[in-house]
Amino acid sequence: MFLVRYFCLVIMVLAGGLVQAQDFPDTAAQNEIKAQLLELAVANFNGSYARMYDSLIASENTPSYGEKLMEGYGYIRAFREMTAGIKWSDRQYLRFPASKNMDISKYREEYRELLDTDRLTAFLFSERPPVPRYESYRAALLGILEKGEKKLRRYDFEVLKPGNTGEKVDILRQNLKTLGYLDAILPDEGVFDADTADAVTAFQKARGLTADGIVGYQTYETMFRNRDQEAVNIARTMIRMADPVLTAGGEYIFVNVPDMNLNVYSGGKSVLSSRVIVGRKDRQTPLFTSVLSNVVLNPTWTAPPTIMKKDYAPKLIRDRGYLAKHGLALYDSSGYAADPAWLSDAQIRSGLPGYRIVQSSGTKNALGLYKFNFPNTDAVYLHSTNSPGNFQRVTRAMSSGCVRVEKSKELAEYVLRDTPYSPERIAAVIKKGKTQWAQVKYHIPVYVAYLTAFIGQNGEVYQYPDVYGIDARAGRIPELVSRHFSETGDSE
Template sequence: MNRLNWLARWTVTVRAMCGAVVIGSMAFGSSIASADEVTNSVAAQDAIDSSEPILSYETSYNLVAAIKRYEQIVANGGWEEMTRGSYALEKGDDRGHVRALRRRLIASGDLEDTGRLSSKFDDELDAALRQFQARHGLQLTGIIDQETYLTLNLPAEAKLKQLRLNLERVNQVVGDLSNRYIVVNIPAASIEAVENGVVERRHTAIVGRIDRQTPILTSKVHEINFNPYWHVPKSIIRRDIIKYMNQDPNYLTDFRIKIYDASGDELDPQSIDWSTEEAVQYSFRQEPGAENSMGHVKINFYNPHAVYLHDTPQKSLFGQNRRFHSSGCVRVENVDELVSWLLRENTSDWSLPAVDAAFESGERQDVNLEKPVPIITTYITAWANRAGVVSFRNDIYGYDDAGRIDFASAN
């Protein structure tokens, strides 16, 4: 995909300091992204993109090199803390705090050390800041917004510890990888489709929120459900459906969710006492359609957690910076492309047009993968590519703090 088209499609930047919302090269408010700023964002994304899978011997080698670099950074005293005066700095500013930002980005390798420390926030510094934001999974605003400010002030020692921990995680699994597989990296809320040691597709994802985490596991994708029913898990009936029905008695009707007893007979929602947990003893099924929580497709793999990959009608969530919204399952952006990739080795035609036609038909259809594809859901918060660009993500589930590395045993 052309990088400029890609950026225009996904970039939704909220400029809190300027009161402007920028979408690609269009803006509503008092400012607009210039051509140079768009170019800098594209370059920043290019710097972190790589054909190397996040789980690979290459990543392990790159992490070793990154650890050596960060050991040197720590030995040199790390980097200075940014003061509150640096908050809201952006291109065009000309004040002393810009020099501190330059020193900070030089220390982490985002900005070349030319021996000069200008106080002007120029295009070169804008490009460096956007690269820093890209490396940390932040919105590419080119502004010291709140998340960027807090991330800049994370100490080098913490980054070094993160790199060492993730090297152990990667090394635990690389020896067991197959020729063709999918990786869901939970902290990055992203998916890689890998074949012959090369990332063929990357997808933005939405994963489990902190109180309903996406589990760490290994399995195999074995089935695709086109235009599926959604069989509502009992945990969601208990936590969500009962609450929604107390708020709006028409909720189930509006979202085409039907209730069935143990004999398979449909029940009237009004016959259930929603002030109790009576509803948990019944089965809830959402019909296929535009409102269905699965969207057009569900991707099944064996696991004891009742989780899966799927489409979603809530496409706007993919544009968010923090994509931790699900109840444990994984929502996939451009899921039709992933489905076509998964079914590529089937004898029937499942090219992208064929998959899209199946979506548009609205008809229920189940297709088995003739060659099941391994899937790994994992937790990598730091990695590096062969260009030496090091990426980090927040420890959203607290596994880094706990020092957890036992992911290879999760099945």
């Protein structure tokens, strides 16, 4: 350790300045400061981190390098402390306290003490965010940055599928080769053959798309997503996923809205995976964390006020018999059945104040046969559906905010294990059609997240669309960062 600091001191003297030896940690600590600062800078939610990163890299081999390392450490520590107790929803939206005039002076003494006692490197490692497969995310981010932009040829959109021929197919094949999904030695003869279909399928799987081997518009657009967007997506995921529960090895239910999938994790591995339907853009699924409390078998459904006013009111204005035709009933504040024919247009347009619209349990119920409750201020929940065909759609942002789960039966059996509700009893209750509330034994955390990039258990990096446009304004790597990495040109 002494020799490392000695040689650093000599280098700085030769560079034309004298900096105290304790300003220079070992190489591992230097690299860790740069890496953690880079992750915050690329996420592009606050320009301070990009300016600090640029300043640090630019100072290498200059007398100010030691001071910049200390400042970089301060920025990292300030961010970790600032976000340690932040709400999950704020983390998903990257809503952090203003840090324009970040005070890092209080970390100087801490930095020097850690450095002087040879504990700085270990402490920096402990400051890494609690993200599952964190090192894989870091490697993926650096890989994207260091490779630069892959130059692809654009063509006017047209659905391309097996059997198609022509110049556009050749351009597609050349792009697949550039991206590494098709063997470069294969000749381009203008034919969408089996090799092309396999390469498209592999690309679709890696991007979280429907893997059908057909280049539709979503696959086409995803193919031309630039390096910057993918890097920003990964860096933001590294911030959004930072929660100790996710790395503790316990159980939790995880819904990723952009992916439109749900996973139950236990021991760091997915033990149940299901497609889901999430809220459409004008009625977004809220991003939060809670704890599962119970499961309702054969649930009834009470329409939320928003749906009563926006969805049912216009239909009732046109047809007072609409509710009865669709298995719905209207109740007043005393719980008595009411006839919509008694109401004025003005009452209906105002959202039926003092009334409830209720749908009885059964196969026609909008919630399906299972409802999963957990406390939250948005009155949303997981549930099954009476329209299972919608799970086959590529884009499944189509609910009014709640999350519909394709494998709701399997999820119910899993979360109700070790309770009186065995799979056989659940089936019997469902068959009878009567509503029952089943308490869970294990109160499993529920996370609803917004991850536009994700690394699976297979090590693959998946990129997902920004379905709610939350990241739309931050799709570029800050110039102060990108200039320190190679550039090979944008798509043509």
